[in-house]
Amino acid sequence: MSKKNVAVIPGDGIGPEVIKATLEVLEQAAPGEFDFQEVAMGGNAIDKYGEPLPEFSLKTCQNSQATLLGAVGGAKWDNQPPENRPEKGLLKLRAGLKVFANIRPAKIFASLASACPLRKDIAEKGIDFIIIRELIGGIYFGKHETFKTSENERAARDVMEYSESEIRRIAHVAFKTAMSRRKIVTSVDKANVLTTSRLWREIVEDVSKEYPEVKLNHLYVDNASMQLIKIPSDFDVIVTENMFGDILSDEASQITGSIGMIPSASLGENNCGLYEPIHGSAPDIAGQDKANPIGTILAGAMMLRYSFNMNKEADKIENAVDKVLTDGFRTADIYTEGQGLKLISGSQMKNEIIKAVKHA
Numbered sequence: 001m002s003k004k005n006v007a008v009i010p011g012d013g014i015g016p017e018v019i020k021a022t023l024e025v026l027e028q029a030a031p032g033e034f035d036f037q038e039v040a041m042g043g044n045a046i047d048k049y050g051e052p053l054p055e056f057s058l059k060t061c062q063n064s065q066a067t068l069l070g071a072v073g074g075a076k077w078d079n080q081p082p083e084n085r086p087e088k089g090l091l092k093l094r095a096g097l098k099v100f101a102n103i104r105p106a107k108i109f110a111s112l113a114s115a116c117p118l119r120k121d122i123a124e125k126g127i128d129f130i131i132i133r134e135l136i137g138g139i140y141f142g143k144h145e146t147f148k149t150s151e152n153e154r155a156a157r158d159v160m161e162y163s164e165s166e167i168r169r170i171a172h173v174a175f176k177t178a179m180s181r182r183k184i185v186t187s188v189d190k191a192n193v194l195t196t197s198r199l200w201r202e203i204v205e206d207v208s209k210e211y212p213e214v215k216l217n218h219l220y221v222d223n224a225s226m227q228l229i230k231i232p233s234d235f236d237v238i239v240t241e242n243m244f245g246d247i248l249s250d251e252a253s254q255i256t257g258s259i260g261m262i263p264s265a266s267l268g269e270n271n272c273g274l275y276e277p278i279h280g281s282a283p284d285i286a287g288q289d290k291a292n293p294i295g296t297i298l299a300g301a302m303m304l305r306y307s308f309n310m311n312k313e314a315d316k317i318e319n320a321v322d323k324v325l326t327d328g329f330r331t332a333d334i335y336t337e338g339q340g341l342k343l344i345s346g347s348q349m350k351n352e353i354i355k356a357v358k359h360a
């Protein structure tokens with residue numbers, strides 16, 4: 001049987017640690033299934049090759065069945081010109097893989113309820129929604145420029161643009177996702193101000209006609225950010241443009257405990273996806289074995305599910321994470337004192353998860 005090709009980008013900061021942990025967990029859940037090929041991207045690629053995403057790195061990812069990514073970036077590369085920043089490598093990778101739909105689940109593990117900063121009566125109603133973020137359009141990919149005004153003052157602009165087909169395809173992903181869940185789509189925009197948002201709303205309305213069973217709501221992004229902490233149990237599937245999705249998904253991660261817990265899958269027309277945690281490279285704790293590997297490990301589980309249809313193995317990993325949390329093991333980011341919890345390092349967390357996968 002030929003092995004499944006997976007491109008692996010450890011990246012910068014805590015990226016290599018959380019990726020190492022994830023590869024070990026994947027190997028335990030699906031022994032001998034994968035051929036992992038390491039790819040340079042981010043700050044380390046700038047240091048080595050002078051650019052954040054060399055052409056050969058992108059090619060390797062494009063030729064793989066899936067790409068697994070840790071995190072990129074760090075203060076060391078802050079002075080790079082905008083075109084050569086590590087983050088630019090990530091955007092080029094997303095565009096190069098044509099992964100327009102970024103799926104970010106926000107689900108509270110029962111065992112982590114105490115890490116939820118919301119009032120108990122709010123958290124107890126349950127939190128289980130998915131943010132579907134448009135990933136390769138909008139202001140992230142519009143023209144960025146600096147210029148001088150007629151008064152010779154320095155100025156800058158970033159253009160936000162969306163075409164009908166870009167909105168249509170992400171709307172379909174949202175409605176299809178909702179069909180397998182509670183059948184509620186909340187489309188988030190700023191249609192009271194932005195023209196792109198008015199088009200967004202119109203197209204989403206139009207696509208919704210093909211999914212009569214799904215209830216569609218619209219919220220302005222400012223209101224959505226408020227409702228998410230006021231009554232998170234109301235949400236099922238949220239669909240929104242690139243930058244709003246970036247912001248709301250960080251908010252969602254805090255509601256469910258920690259940004260270190262949240263995985264994401266980015267998918268295109270085929271299932272050659274990109275899988276990454278939503279957290280960044282956290283240079284302040286890199287190399288200290290403090291980083292929570294769970295976000296990346298769960299991204300690995302999403303890869304099994306979405307790219308390889310290996311649902312049994314994905315369940316094993318997700319259940320193992322749940323068990324380890326239920327058993328009271330916590331990395332620093334999800335630890336609360338005085339509750340009898342066990343504070344452990346990132347690699348101990350990985351070892352506990354491997355043990356739980358083995359006995360699943």
Ligand code: IPM
Pocket residue numbers: 073087090246278280
């Ligand atoms: C994310 C990150 C990235 C983004 C950065 C690192 C460019 O914040 O994946 O949410 O803004 O998309």
Ligand code: MG
Pocket residue numbers: 246247250278
């Ligand atoms: Mg972000």
